[in-house]
Structures are given as structure tokens and as C-alpha cells.
Amino acid sequence: MNSLLTDIDFIPEAPAQPEACETKVTPDQNTGRLRKLYIESYGCQMNYSDSEIVSSILAKEGFDTTSDLNIADVVFLNTCSIREKAEQTVRARLRQINALKKSRPGLVVGVLGCMAERLKSKLLEEEKLVDMVVGPDAYRELPNLINEVDGGQRAVNVLLSREETYADINPIRLNTNGVSAFISIMRGCDNMCSFCVVPFTRGRERSRDAHSIVAEAQSLVAEGYKEVTLLGQNVDSYKWASADGTEQVNFAGLLERVALVSPDLRVRFSTSHPKDITDEVLYTIKKYPNICKYIHLPVQSGNSRVLELMNRTYDREWYINRVKAIRRILGQECGISSDMIAGFCTETEEEHQDTLSLMDFVQYDYSYMFFYSERPGTLAARKFVDDIPLEVKKRRLQEIIDKQRELSLLRNQQDVGKIHRVLVEGFSKKSEADLQGRNDQNKVVVFPKGNYQKGDYVEVLVDSCSVGTLFGQPIK
Numbered sequence: 001m002n003s004l005l006t007d008i009d010f011i012p013e014a015p016a017q018p019e020a021c022e023t024k025v026t027p028d029q030n031t032g033r034l035r036k037l038y039i040e041s042y043g044c045q046m047n048y049s050d051s052e053i054v055s056s057i058l059a060k061e062g063f064d065t066t067s068d069l070n071i072a073d074v075v076f077l078n079t080c081s082i083r084e085k086a087e088q089t090v091r092a093r094l095r096q097i098n099a100l101k102k103s104r105p106g107l108v109v110g111v112l113g114c115m116a117e118r119l120k121s122k123l124l125e126e127e128k129l130v131d132m133v134v135g136p137d138a139y140r141e142l143p144n145l146i147n148e149v150d151g152g153q154r155a156v157n158v159l160l161s162r163e164e165t166y167a168d169i170n171p172i173r174l175n176t177n178g179v180s181a182f183i184s185i186m187r188g189c190d191n192m193c194s195f196c197v198v199p200f201t202r203g204r205e206r207s208r209d210a211h212s213i214v215a216e217a218q219s220l221v222a223e224g225y226k227e228v229t230l231l232g233q234n235v236d237s238y239k240w241a242s243a244d245g246t247e248q249v250n251f252a253g254l255l256e257r258v259a260l261v262s263p264d265l266r267v268r269f270s271t272s273h274p275k276d277i278t279d280e281v282l283y284t285i286k287k288y289p290n291i292c293k294y295i296h297l298p299v300q301s302g303n304s305r306v307l308e309l310m311n312r313t314y315d316r317e318w319y320i321n322r323v324k325a326i327r328r329i330l331g332q333e334c335g336i337s338s339d340m341i342a343g344f345c346t347e348t349e350e351e352h353q354d355t356l357s358l359m360d361f362v363q364y365d366y367s368y369m370f371f372y373s374e375r376p377g378t379l380a381a382r383k384f385v386d387d388i389p390l391e392v393k394k395r396r397l398q399e400i401i402d403k404q405r406e407l408s409l410l411r412n413q414q415d416v417g418k419i420h421r422v423l424v425e426g427f428s429k430k431s432e433a434d435l436q437g438r439n440d441q442n443k444v445v446v447f448p449k450g451n452y453q454k455g456d457y458v459e460v461l462v463d464s465c466s467v468g469t470l471f472g473q474p475i476k
């Protein structure tokens with residue numbers, strides 16, 4: 001979740017550029033072989049986090065993850081199905097990679113993730129040069145599946161699990177800045193929002209052992225990390241109990257345990273669901289200074305009838321009340337962001353106006369904004385007609401984007417003149433004379449480098465802003 005994103009084709013919650021990193025792996029001792037794995041990830045942070053699990057599973061088999069496609073023996077695309085556009089991007093990339101196969105006949109090409117799960121063996125038929133199709137709960141099987149492909153077969157495993165959380169697997173951090181990392185706390189989703197493909201591609205919701213989450217946070221701190229983001233499609237429904245039932249942990253309890261790992265570790269989380277976020281969670285955020293005062297609370301639409309069609313199970317009033325609770329408990333400075341869908345089935349102009357007026361009420365710091373894209377097999381695809389013309393969807397989306405730009409600027413202007421604690425992530429995009437990092441509210445802050453470096457916490461007095469960035473001077 002970066003700064004304000006206005007690209008209508010943007011896939012939410014993903015770091016900017018998927019690019020695997022070089023990691024050092026000892027060669028497999030039985031064969032002396034060292035094969036190279038290249039993974040490209042698409043979609044949400046859960047996918048990026050899964051690629052780190054895949055890298056770890058295959059490291060044990062003598063694979064070295066590389067960022068260089070040209071030296072790869074195995075190429076995986078970890079894919080997303082959330083909108084049609086996301087799948088088109090992957091198909092185009094598969095065609096490029098397949099072209100490489102002509103000159104490198106031994107190259108293994110696999111599709112992982114949500115498209116693998118949605119399309120299953122159809123992908124082998126559609127994209128003739130794909131050798132493997134592996135769903136998100138079958139990554140432990142990757143070594144066997146690669147063996148099958150090495151033996152001349154094509155391999156598919158798209159079984160979903162009710163238990164798999166990869167809790168015991170220590171992810172190999174790819175693309176890391178060495179400062180922030182993601183920890184997956186749960187998998188799947190039980191919500192069945194009518195537009196959404198995730199319950200079909202990720203299966204039933206399950207929560208990961210709380211101890212393994214805390215242990216992962218501890219080892220990240222030992223490695224020098226300063227920030228973790230706890231990931232799940234609906235973190236507020238996190239619920240874990242020990243086998244004998246004596247220990248029960250909900251999301252507020254988990255947040256507290258992770259916050260207590262180190263006062264120097266910033267804790268973020270995503271995504272919160274408006275129907276489930278509790279006051280207990282809000283009070284936990286308030287209690288610990290190292291839990292960021294920032295909540296990603298996707299509303300999707302500001303109109304109650306549309307929300308009902310979307311099967312979001314809350315209405316406009318409920319959402320407004322949750323926002324009021326955030327403001328009451330955490331104050332005006334708590335950052336709030338959202339996801340919005342323009343032009344859902346049967347949405348009228350008045351209903352679209354309700355989305356704009358809700359945005360005004362909440363004053364979102366930023367939003368991820370999309371027009372509705374029908375996904376085969378979802379409740380909406382089966383029950384409703386996708387009847388809003390594309391030009392209308394795009395026009396409504398543009399109005400939502402324009403509104404958000406106005407609000408982001410307004411919210412950023414409110415930050416000018418105030419001191420922000422910034423965790424430095426590296427050089428600013430524009431100049432090595434400046435550093436950039438994020439404040440508590442996840443906003444990018446740029447300031448002169450001085451003697452500061454990546455991983456430092458710096459107090460910055462913000463003196464100006466744009467729609468997407470705050471600028472300031474470090475104070476001694």
C-alpha cells in the first residue's frame with residue numbers, strides 16, 4: 001500500500017515492481033546440482049509473501065532464487081485473478097516467457113497462485129507451454145511436481161486445504177529493503193463478497209499458530225528489520241486456539257503480542273473488514289505506540305443497496321459508525337484508506353454519488369480504485385447482469401479518483417507544520433541527496449539525507465506536500 005494510486009489498472013496492495021533477489025543457497029549435497037529459480041509475483045501482498053515461502057521450500061532442494069530470468073532453470077509466475085486485466089497481464093507475460101523456451105528446451109515454466117487455482121488444468125491446454133499449474137495450498141508439493149516435469153510429464157496440483165498455513169516455513173525475504181517485511185497470519189476468506197474471486201482461489205479461512213507469528217517477528221527483529229505488516233484478507237477475523245483449547249487468541253490479542261516483541265518494531269496490518277473491526281482492536285492500537293495509527297478499511301461502495309448486492313454484510317450507516325469509532329478512539333490523525341469499486345451491477349448515478357459523499361465524510365488519506373470487472377463463477381456473475389457500460393464505469397471511476405486526489409491533498413495539508421516520526425526505507429526516488437520513508441499513517445515522507453540512513457527513525461518537521469508525498473526537514 002503505497003501512496004495514492006490513480007492508475008485504474010493498478011493491482012492493489014502490491015509493491016511496485018515484482019523482481020526476485022539473489023539468495024545464497026548451498027548446493028544439494030546428493031547431486032551437487034544448483035538449479036536456479038526465478039519467480040515473478042503479481043497481485044496482492046499475500047502473493048508476494050507466498051513467493052517467499054516457495055523460495056524457501058525450494059532452497060531446501062538446492063534451488064537458488066535469482067533475479068535474472070536468463071539464467072533460470074525454473075520460472076514461476078505467481079498470479080492474480082482479481083480482475084480480468086490482471087489475468088491478461090499474466091497471459092502476455094507467459095507468451096514472452098514461452099518464447100524463451102524455444103532456445104532453452106529444458107526450461108520449466110510454472111503458473112502458481114490464484115490463476116492456477118481458478119483455471120486449473122485448463123491453463124495447460126490454453127497456454128500450451130506451461131509445464132506446471134500449482135495452487136496456493138500445494139507449494140509443499142513443488143519439489144515432487146518439478147521432478148514429475150523433469151521426468152517428461154506435466155504436473156498439476158490445485159488442491160485447497162483447510163489447514164495449510166505454512167506456519168513452520170521460514171520465508172526467504174525477496175525484494176527486501178531490509179527494513180520492512182510481511183508476515184502472513186491467515187489464509188483464505190470465508191466472506192463471499194459477490195464480486196470477488198478470492199474465496200474460490202484461496203479457499204476457506206484459516207488462522208496461523210500465534211506462536212509461529214510471534215517467532216517470525218522476533219527473528220525479523222534479530223535480523224535488523226524495523227517494521228512488519230500482518231497480512232490476511234480479513235485480519236479482524238483472526239482466531240487461533242491451542243490444540244488443548246487453553247489458549248485462545250483473537251486479532252487484538254495477536255496485535256498486542258506482536259507489538260510486545262520490541263518497542264522499536266513498527267506493526268502494521270491489512271486488510272480490516274468493516275463488519276469485523278472491533279473497538280478492542282482500536283483500543284489495542286491506541287495502547288501501543290509502535291502499532292501504526294493507520295487502518296485500511298475498504299468500503300467498496302457508499303450506497304447501502306449496492307453494498308447489499310455486493311454481499312458486504314454492512315451498510316452505509318454501519319460503516320460510518322465504524323469510522324466514528326476510529327475517530328473517537330484514535331483521533332483525527334489516524335490514517336484511513338479504502339478500496340472502491342465503480343459501476344457495480346445496476347449501480348445508479350445517485351448510488352454512485354453516495355460513494356463520493358461517503359468519501360467526503362471519511363476524508364480518506366488514499367484509496368485503491370477500480371471499475372467493476374466481472375469474474376466467472378462469482379455470485380455476482382451468476383446472479384446479476386454486468387449492465388453498466390464501460391464508458392460509464394470509467395467516468396464514475398475517474399470521478400472517484402478526482403475526489404480522492406482532492407481528499408489526499410487536503411489530508412496531507414493537515415500534516416504540514418507537524419512533526420512526523422519517519423522510518424527510513426532508502427533514497428528518495430528522485431535524488432540520492434534525499435531519503436524517503438513512511439510516517440505512522442503510511443504516507444511517504446521525503447527529507448534531506450544528512451547523516452541518516454535506512455532503518456533509522458527520524459523526526460521530520462513537514463513543511464510542504466503534494467497529493468502523494470510529504471516533504472520536510474529532520475529535526476535534531
Ligand code: SAH
Nearest residue numbers: 012195196233271298339340370371372373
Ligand atoms: N479482502 C479485501 C480485498 C481483497 S481484493 C477486502 O475485503 O477488502 C482487493 C480489492 O480489489 C477489493 O477490495 C476490491 O476493491 C477490488 N476487487 C475485488 N474484486 C473485484 C472485481 N471483480 N472488480 C473490480 N475490483 C475488484
Ligand code: SF4
Nearest residue numbers: 189191192193196198
Ligand atoms: Fe474478497 Fe470479500 Fe474476502 Fe475481501 S472479504 S477477499 S473482497 S470475499
Ligand code: F3S
Nearest residue numbers: 043044080081082114
Ligand atoms: Fe489477486 Fe489472489 Fe491476491 S486473486 S488480489 S493474488 S488473493
